[in-house]
Amino acid sequence: MSDLKRAAAFYENVLGLKKIREWSNYVVFDVGGVQLGLKLGGKLEIFLLADNIEKAYQSLKEKGVKFVTQPMDQPWGARTATFVDPDGNMFTLEHFKR
Amino acid sequence: MEKSGHVLRMPHIKIGVSDLKKAVAFYENIVGLEKKSEGPTYAIFNVGGVELGLGAGRLEIFLLVDDVDKACQDLKEKGAKFVTEPRDQPWGARIATIVDPEGNEFILESFKCKICGKFCQSYLELVEHMKEHKGQG
Numbered sequence: 001m002s003d004l005k006r007a008a009a010f011y012e013n014v015l016g017l018k019k020i021r022e023w024s025n026y027v028v029f030d031v032g033g034v035q036l037g038l039k040l041g042g043k044l045e046i047f048l049l050a051d052n053i054e055k056a057y058q059s060l061k062e063k064g065v066k067f068v069t070q071p072m073d074q075p076w077g078a079r080t081a082t083f084v085d086p087d088g089n090m091f092t093l094e095h096f097k098r
Numbered sequence: 099m100e101k102s103g104h105v106l107r108m109p110h111i112k113i114g115v116s117d118l119k120k121a122v123a124f125y126e127n128i129v130g131l132e133k134k135s136e137g138p139t140y141a142i143f144n145v146g147g148v149e150l151g152l153g154a155g156r157l158e159i160f161l162l163v164d165d166v167d168k169a170c171q172d173l174k175e176k177g178a179k180f181v182t183e184p185r186d187q188p189w190g191a192r193i194a195t196i197v198d199p200e201g202n203e204f205i206l207e208s209f210k211c212k213i214c215g216k217f218c219q220s221y222l223e224l225v226e227h228m229k230e231h232k233g234q235g
Contacts, residue, residue, distance in 0.1 A: 003199065006199050007199055007200055010178070010198050011198070014178050015173070016103045033147070036108070046111065048145065086121060087114065087115045087117075089113045089157070
């Protein structure tokens with residue numbers, strides 16, 4: 001998103017989605033149980049909840065999966081690791097444990 | 099401004115793949131997703147209630163709405179742009195494609211049984227529902 005306020009207004013007031021949280025650079029909406037995040041800058045990202053990032057990372061790597069980021073802690077409280085499929089589609093595995 | 103409230107859930111995300119067999123093997127055997135359906139040009143996996151579809155073309159995000167025609171009309175009145183008008187698809191959905199102010203596209207869809215009018219929550223639910231009609235016939 002280049003203009004987060006304008007985008008957030010569209011999703012809230014036009015599409016009618018329920019806004020859950022709002023920060024200066026990120027807004028989260030609920031779409032029937034799936035979180036739709038609007039981010040200032042950047043590209044589309046799909047998040048998959050994993051039971052354990054380290055184990056998932058290790059196990060998928062052993063099976064030949066390419067990761068573009070190693071497991072790391074994120075400021076929003078998740079631990080994440082991003083892999084790509086054979087066509088280059090990216091998925092970010094995430095886990096929330098404090 | 100009154101909220102539209104047409105969008106109910108995100109039933110399906112389609113990922114663009116070039117080699118379906120290879121992609122299916124990856125998601126099924128390596129990532130370990132549950133395969134629900136596989137045809138010559140499209141495959142569907144279950145990711146905790148959201149369908150992940152693999153097929154040709156680019157990534158597409160589907161949003162289930164109560165009524166595609168009403169949603170399209172209502173959202174247009176609120177200034178939303180559509181890149182495709184409501185139309186029936188061979189797989190049983192009625193769809194229309196909306197674009198946000200940044201150019202991100204979403205496909206609004208609804209699944210209504212053509213025989214009894216039942217409103218289904220997803221493509222796979224419609225497929226299951228149609229089996230019941232087949233059993234009766």
